Each structure stands twice: as structure tokens, then as C-alpha cells.
Amino acid sequence: MKLLFSSILIAIFSFQAVAQLKIAPGTTMASAPGTEITTNASFFNEGELVLGNNTTLSIVGQGVIESINSIEIPQLIMSGSSYSLSGQWIISKALSLQSGTITPDASAQLTVGPGGTVIAENGAYVNGTLFHTGTGEKFYPIGVAGTYAPVTLHSVQGAGDLLLGIQAHTGSLGETTLPNNVQSASSNWHWEMHILGTFSGSTVTLPVLAGDEALLEGGNTQPVVLESNSDLTLITDLGNGLASDKTLVRSNKPAVGPFLLLGSKLILVPIIHNIITPNGDEKNDYLIIDAVEAYADSNEVIILDRWGNEVYRQENFRNFNAFDNPYDNSFDFLASGNYICILKYGNGQTLKQTITVLK
Numbered sequence: 001m002k003l004l005f006s007s008i009l010i011a012i013f014s015f016q017a018v019a020q021l022k023i024a025p026g027t028t029m030a031s032a033p034g035t036e037i038t039t040n041a042s043f044f045n046e047g048e049l050v051l052g053n054n055t056t057l058s059i060v061g062q063g064v065i066e067s068i069n070s071i072e073i074p075q076l077i078m079s080g081s082s083y084s085l086s087g088q089w090i091i092s093k094a095l096s097l098q099s100g101t102i103t104p105d106a107s108a109q110l111t112v113g114p115g116g117t118v119i120a121e122n123g124a125y126v127n128g129t130l131f132h133t134g135t136g137e138k139f140y141p142i143g144v145a146g147t148y149a150p151v152t153l154h155s156v157q158g159a160g161d162l163l164l165g166i167q168a169h170t171g172s173l174g175e176t177t178l179p180n181n182v183q184s185a186s187s188n189w190h191w192e193m194h195i196l197g198t199f200s201g202s203t204v205t206l207p208v209l210a211g212d213e214a215l216l217e218g219g220n221t222q223p224v225v226l227e228s229n230s231d232l233t234l235i236t237d238l239g240n241g242l243a244s245d246k247t248l249v250r251s252n253k254p255a256v257g258p259f260l261l262l263g264s265k266l267i268l269v270p271i272i273h274n275i276i277t278p279n280g281d282e283k284n285d286y287l288i289i290d291a292v293e294a295y296a297d298s299n300e301v302i303i304l305d306r307w308g309n310e311v312y313r314q315e316n317f318r319n320f321n322a323f324d325n326p327y328d329n330s331f332d333f334l335a336s337g338n339y340i341c342i343l344k345y346g347n348g349q350t351l352k353q354t355i356t357v358l359k
Contacts, residue, residue: 020063023047031055045071045087054093059083062100078102078124085128091116097124097141104128111163112138123148129194131165132156138202144168149209151191153202157254162197173261175228179237181294185226185263186212193257201254204238206262208247215264216246222267225251228259237265239298240347252298252347268294272341272353278332279359286320286331287341287355293318295345302342303334303355311339331357 021039023029027047031037035055042063049071051057058077059065067087076091079098085108092113097120104110110126112118114134120141125148132138135158140151149168156164172187188211193199206225208216215223225238239252249262268291277284292299296316303312311334320327334357343351 020044023049025068042066045069065089065102085110093117094119096121097126098122099124101125101127101143120148120150125150129165129167131163131194133161133163135162138164140166142166142168145170147209149189149191149207151207151260152205153255154205154250155254156202157200159198159200162199163195164197164199165194167192167194173228173232173259175232175235177233178235178263179226181266181268182224182226182235182237182263183221183266184215185235186215186261188212190259190261192259193255195257199256201256203251203253204255204260205248205250206260208249208262212262215262220267221264223249224263224265225249225255226261226263227255227257228261230258232259237263240265266294270295270343270345270351272343272351272355274353274355276331276334276355276357277359278334278357286327287317288319289317289343292343292345298347299343299345302344304340304342306338317343335359 020041022044023046025046028050029047030050031052033052033054035052036058038058038060040061043059043065045067048069051073054074056075056077057073061080062082065083065085067089070088072090072092074092075094077096077098078100080100082101085102085104088109090111090113093116095112095116095118099122101124102110109131111131111133118139118141125141125143127143130140130142135156138153138156142151143149151166169190169192170188173190175185178185189209191206204225208223222240224240227236227238228234238255240249270292271290273288275284276287278286296318299317300315301317302310305311312330318325336357336359339355339357341353341355
């Protein structure tokens with residue numbers, strides 16, 4: 001059964017079609033605020049659809065969703081098994097995926113507006129790219145190959161008319177070089193950002209999917225979020241914040257894209273050497289902390305004297321070396337005696353060590 005609207009203007013207040021819903025060319029279909037429109041089959045818009053504030057379009061079942069012209073919908077509810085999507089769709093207030101999948105075709109674009117919310121239930125997802133506009137927290141219920149692979153951007157920063165889409169992919173990204181201490185990267189899943197406008201970054205949460213559980217195994221490794229540039233020449237470790245149920249990994253640093261994946265990083269415990277002899281013999285002339293380079297961008301060193309007075313503080317401390325970080329004489333002024341060295345590193349870890357200065 002096909003329901004065809006072909007008049008010049010149709011104004012509606014509530015409508016339920018147990019059929020295919022089609023708006024013919026040259027037709028304008030307008031709804032009053034708060035209208036509910038429901039169809040349990042395909043939806044075709046070849047005319048113009050003007051929806052009032054808080055209008056809800058519910059599409060139930062399976063079939064095709066197609067709009068020749070760009071269409072803005074306050075609230076879209078999808079439930080059923082599977083739908084293919086064609087055309088430009090903007091969801092201004094709420095997108096609710098209750099079951100099944102939506103698969104945008106190559107020319108389609110499904111976009112959630114700046115203040116729009118997204119809810120996904122029962123493993124429902126967009127089998128392709130979902131776009132968000134604007135800044136703030138953005139949820140992407142996406143998936144691929146029958147697998148729900150959602151992504152959350154927690155604090156999108158940008159400027160202008162930022163449009164940011166994310167798509168899930170199966171298989172290896174194809175990277176050849178990994179950051180220091182990153183032992184391996186997922187060969188099963190990765191995500192791609194599609195960016196239009198100025199995107200300054202956001203922390204991100206990725207799911208731990210089938211095949212990637214091994215990244216959580218082993219007492220001396222932890223999963224981390226990795227990021228790659230477009231030509232795969234630079235892989236960056238964005239850090240780790242593992243959910244308590246071990247199903248999600250959140251980055252500590254903001255991602256800028258365009259590729260994201262999970263990796264496994266060797267956990268290194270720093271060791272603070274307990275003696276400084278600043279006499280110029282190149283042996284223990286300054287503070288040395290083993291493995292601090294694993295936390296090069298997330299450490300702070302504080303040294304207190306025996307009365308608790310701070311005598312040294314350095315963020316992102318690096319061990320001195322003759323090549324690119326020569327000793328700056330910063331420990332020469334310390335008097336002989338005992339001190340407390342405090343190292344803050346990683347995700348809130350703290351290490352304390354008594355050190356002795358001998359002159």
C-alpha cells in the first residue's frame with residue numbers, strides 16, 4: 001500500500017500511515033507544532049516538508065528513507081530492523097534510535113543540530129557516518145558489520161560552523177610505527193573523523209569491541225586511545241582512563257583526528273634515584289628518575305627540604321642529557337642533607353622518595 005500526497009499544500013496536526021508515505025513533487029506538507037507523524041514503511045520526500053516546532057516523525061519497520069530536498073526535523077524516532085537513508089537530514093532537537101540500523105548511502109548526510117540530543121537503545125546504530133554540529137559533548141551511536149561501536153566526544157572545541165562526523169571501520173588502520181611504550185594497536189577496529197570547519201579537539205571515549213579484549217590483558221599493560229594523522233605517519237598516545245567495567249577507554253588528552261583506535265601500552269613505574277652529588281664529576285650530579293620519559297607530558301617533580309619548604313618544582317620533568325637537554329645547574333645550590341622528592345605522574349599517581357645530597 002502506498003500513500004501519496006500530491007496536492008499543493010497539506011496542513012496536518014496528527015497523522016499515522018500504515019503504508020509507504022510519499023510527498024510528491026510540487027507538494028508542500030506543513031505540520032502544526034507538536035504534530036506526530038508515523039509511518040510503518042518507507043518515507044519519500046520529493047516535495048517540501050515544513051515541520052512545526054516539536055514535531056515528531058516516527059518511522060517504524062524497514063525500508064527506504066529518502067528526501068530529494070534538504071529536510072529539517074525537530075525529532076526523529078527510528079525503530080524496526082533496517083533502513084537505508086538518502087538525502088540531507090538535519091535533526092534539530094532529538095534523534096532516538098530504538099532498534100535496528102540506519103545505513104546512509106554515499107550521498108546522504110544525517111546531522112544532529114547544535115543543541116540536539118541523541119539516544120540509542122537495544123544496540124541500534126547508524127551504519128555509516130553520523131554528523132554533529134557545534135561544540136560541547138557529542139554522542140555517536142555508530143556501528144559496522146553488525147557491531148555497535150559508539151563513540152563519545154566529551155568536550156568538542158571549535159569555531160564557526162563546525163561539522164564533525166564519525167564513522168566506524170573494521171580491520172587494521174595500517175599504521176607502521178607506534179609511540180614509545182605502546183606495544184600494539186588494534187587490528188580489528190578503527191574510527192574515522194570527517195571534519196568541516198575549525199576543530200580544536202576533544203577528549204574521546206572508545207568502546208572495547210570483540211577482538212580487542214587482549215589489549216586489557218596482562219598485568220603490565222593497559223589500553224590507551226591512539227590517534228593518527230591522515231597519512232598514518234604520526235601516531236599519538238592520548239592516554240588512558242579505563243571504565244570500571246572494562247568496556248570503555250577514555251583518552252586523557254584531546255583528539256584532533258582524523259583516525260582513532262585502541263592500543264596497548266606498557267605500564268612503567270618510575271624509580272627516583274636517592275642520591276645527588278653535584279660536584280661536576282658527571283656521576284649523580286643531578287636528579288635522575290628512571291622511566292619518567294613514559295610520562296613526559298604528565299608529570300611534576302617537587303623537592304622539599306627537611307622543614308617542608310619547597311626548594312624545586314618542575315612540570316614535565318625530563319632527565320638531563322648532553323644531546324637535547326643539557327644540565328642547567330638547577331641542583332647545585334642544594335645544601336648537603338636529606339630531602340623529599342615527590343613525583344606526580346600519569347593518572348594521578350604519586351611517588352615519594354627520600355634523596356640525599358652529598359657535597
